[in-house]
Amino acid sequence: MIVAKNIHKKFDQLHVLKGVDLEVKKGEIVAIVGASGAGKTTLLQILGTLEKPSKEFASSLLIDGDSILSLNDKELSIFRNKKLGFIFQFHQLLPEFTALENVCIPAFIAGKEKKEAEEAAHYLLNYLGLSHRSNHKPGELSGGEQQRVAVARALINQPAVIFADEPSGNLDTQSAENLHELFFKLRDEFGQTFVIVTHNQTLANMADRKLVMKDGLFATSEL
Numbered sequence: 591m592i593v594a595k596n597i598h599k600k601f602d603q604l605h606v607l608k609g610v611d612l613e614v615k616k617g618e619i620v621a622i623v624g625a626s627g628a629g630k631t632t633l634l635q636i637l638g639t640l641e642k643p644s645k646e647f648a649s650s651l652l653i654d655g656d657s658i659l660s661l662n663d664k665e666l667s668i669f670r671n672k673k674l675g676f677i678f679q680f681h682q683l684l685p686e687f688t689a690l691e692n693v694c695i696p697a698f699i700a701g702k703e704k705k706e707a708e709e710a711a712h713y714l715l716n717y718l719g720l721s722h723r724s725n726h727k728p729g730e731l732s733g734g735e736q737q738r739v740a741v742a743r744a745l746i747n748q749p750a751v752i753f754a755d756e757p758s759g760n761l762d763t764q765s766a767e768n769l770h771e772l773f774f775k776l777r778d779e780f781g782q783t784f785v786i787v788t789h790n791q792t793l794a795n796m797a798d799r800k801l802v803m804k805d806g807l808f809a810t811s812e813l
Contacts, residue, residue: 598649617782618784620797620801621788634787677757681728683728694708741769
């Protein structure tokens with residue numbers, strides 16, 4: 591599903607990623623852990639096509655069979671919208687829209703009809719136990735509910751891969767546990783592939799693989 595080779599990233603003289611290689615299989619849940627500043631989020635942003643690796647290195651990135659680094663900006667935006675889902679520590683829901691409307695946004699960007707998008711959004715919100723909250727705005731939802739809306743938004747276009755950056759970092763213990771269990775349920779029922787950056791060792795240890803990043807490279811990997 592993902593094949594990344596020799597990924598480097600430099601910010602001026604700061605060499606953050608120093609030749610990272612990573613392969614992720616379809617339906618796999620991979621957790622990336624490590625100290626702050628190790629390069630975890632930078633790597634996730636490159637894998638998620640939100641950043642590009644430094645050009646002076648011979649890097650390559652394949653996602654679901656597509657050569658990402660050969661795509662122009664317009665092609666990249668289309669690919670990102672249709673093939674990738676994102677879940678962040680802070681849910682980044684639009685406060686002026688309801689839960690249903692927030693979930694629908696990626697589907698509208700993809701050109702889906704309103705009826706089709708809303709039917710898919712209702713299905714996901716119901717699946718996530720939020721059907722009774724679909725017309726509530728983010729400010730009327732708990733932190734756990736907001737994050738589940740963000741999960742539904744990430745799923746609306748049936749992406750090949752979901753990238754999550756500290757997805758439970760802003761949640762209380764029970765909500766975090768519920769979110770972690772949800773990721774594995776989604777993988778088992780829908781075949782979703784997850785790449786998760788986290789400081790939560792409980793979540794990391796649940797993953798199929800835990801990769802430890804140190805000084806811009808993977809130091810060790812564990813089952």
